[in-house]
Amino acid sequence: MPSYTVDVEVKSNGRAVTNDSDDSNGSIRLEKSTIGCGSANIVWHKCSVEKIGRQELLQQKGCVIWITGLSGSGKSTVACALTKALHARGKLTYVLDGDNVRHGLNSDLTFKAEDRAENIRRIGEVAKLFADAGLICIASAISPYRKDRDACRSKLPDGDFIEVFMDIPLCVCEARDPKGLYKLARAGKIKGFTGIDDPYEAPLNSEIVLQQEGEVCPPPEAMAEKVISYLEAKGYLQA
Numbered sequence: 001m002p003s004y005t006v007d008v009e010v011k012s013n014g015r016a017v018t019n020d021s022d023d024s025n026g027s028i029r030l031e032k033s034t035i036g037c038g039s040a041n042i043v044w045h046k047c048s049v050e051k052i053g054r055q056e057l058l059q060q061k062g063c064v065i066w067i068t069g070l071s072g073s074g075k076s077t078v079a080c081a082l083t084k085a086l087h088a089r090g091k092l093t094y095v096l097d098g099d100n101v102r103h104g105l106n107s108d109l110t111f112k113a114e115d116r117a118e119n120i121r122r123i124g125e126v127a128k129l130f131a132d133a134g135l136i137c138i139a140s141a142i143s144p145y146r147k148d149r150d151a152c153r154s155k156l157p158d159g160d161f162i163e164v165f166m167d168i169p170l171c172v173c174e175a176r177d178p179k180g181l182y183k184l185a186r187a188g189k190i191k192g193f194t195g196i197d198d199p200y201e202a203p204l205n206s207e208i209v210l211q212q213e214g215e216v217c218p219p220p221e222a223m224a225e226k227v228i229s230y231l232e233a234k235g236y237l238q239a
């Protein structure tokens with residue numbers, strides 16, 4: 001068995017770069033992730049095909065568009081309009097919708113605060129992988145707590161987490177009530193419903209705010225176009 005000496009330098013991104021010297025093979029370099037690892041002795045394995053190459057192939061930049069807002073605010077509708085419009089332009093997207101993800105990956109989670117946090121954490125991790133794959137990942141979930149959204153933001157390179165706030169008043173969402181859930185919540189048949197008896201912490205500094213114009217809600221296609229203009233201006237629709 002070769003013996004190793006390991007010098008560890010902790011970088012500002014939280015990774016520890018080790019200069020491991022192997023007495024039989026000379027010097028090798030390993031990058032070890034030091035944060036977020038549930039167990040010790042986990043080594044980050046790098047491949048020669050990286051995000052930049054995938055972006056070149058796709059002619060776009062991987063990023064996460066995070067749509068947050070009350071139930072009934074139009075998150076899923078905008079997410080669909082956005083994926084459709086980008087698809088028509090030849091851009092590769094994927095929608096991670098809270099409702100849908102709760103049918104599979106997150107089917108073990110309830111709506112109590114710690115489960116919502118875990119829901120958002122998992123969606124954030126999956127979205128990060130999609131962005132690394134070079135996709136424009138559209139995550140759409142109530143994501144009611146600011147710190148959970150901010151934690152997802154912090155996992156991505158600067159600029160790559162684009163928060164879109166569906167700033168639609170509760171009374172409008174409640175009047176829409178397409179699933180009848182507000183009615184059930186008001187009747188006390190659903191406990192801990194966002195906006196009724198569970199908090200929604202609106203973003204303070206989101207990149208994009210989508211809201212009504214007076215009493216009128218713009219069509220979803222117009223809202224999607226606002227997001228596309230942002231992506232275009234920031235260079236995400238080219239490699």
Ligand SMILES: Nc1ncnc2c1ncn2[C@@H]1O[C@H](COP(=O)(O)OS(=O)(=O)O)[C@@H](OP(=O)(O)O)[C@H]1O
Pocket residue numbers: 070071072075076098099102111115116117119120140141142143144179181190191192193194198
């Ligand atoms: N208690 C409670 N509070 C809020 N929403 C509830 C609740 N129970 C069920 N639902 C339905 O679940 C959908 C929200 O799922 P999310 O994963 O987006 O929620 S969260 O981000 O974890 O808060 C949400 O879907 P949308 O209406 O599309 O937002 C609701 O239909």
Ligand SMILES: Nc1ncnc2c1ncn2[C@@H]1O[C@H](COP(=O)(O)OP(=O)(O)O)[C@@H](O)[C@H]1O
Pocket residue numbers: 069070071072073074075076077078176178217218219220
């Ligand atoms: N821009 C819009 N203008 C008017 N109604 C809308 C708009 N976007 C969504 N809706 C309607 O609002 C309801 C909730 O939309 P949905 O996308 O399911 O919201 P969420 O995903 O936030 O719960 C649906 O009945 C939908 O048709």
